[in-house]
Amino acid sequence: EDKVVQSPLSLVVHEGDTVTLNCSYEVTNFRSLLWYKQEKKAPTFLFMLTSSGIEKKSGRLSSILDKKELFSILNITATQTGDSAVYLCAASNAGNMLTFGGGTRLMVKP
């Protein structure tokens, strides 16, 4: 059975801090790893990673995938209160089934 585990479950930091969110996966016929940000409603897409070792970057957010060790990390530097959200990681297989992790709830305090 495919499985995705995220850690930590929740995290409280202060503005300006740097955070690292973790995602490990066990997926048969793995194809890609996706990160989503979920505030009050729908998850919004952040990154899709398919190749090991290549960092994807968008502003203060970056992510990297390690296909040998089966994990990914999402880094957020200089955090802001607007970064407060649940961050979801999902792994896809060749049949396009997305398996989601339980999410990491991030709270950024002023």
Added chain:
Amino acid sequence: NAGVTQTPKFQVLKTGQSMTLQCAQDMNHNSMYWYRQDPGMGLRLIYYSASEGTTDKGEVPNGYNVSRLNKREFSLRLESAAPSQTSVYFCASSEEVTSLYEQYFGPGTRLTVT
């Protein structure tokens, strides 16, 4: 361009009642999906439709049926609601079913079954 829309936003049902959740997308995507999200469990795939006229079961299909009415619309039906189906339901769409396309999500429907 509204993206993915869902109706209703909230619904309360009694055990045994039926209802249909509606989803529509205006991005001309071929593939559509229904997920449920329970606390601490992430999103779980209920059904998906790779293209108009096809539907397939996901991880948790029991108790649900779906209809891909046309390319834009994908509905989820609960024939006889149970308290275990209390959840937030998300519809999503993507260009193609292959795993290399990101999925865009609707705002969700919060369903409570008493």
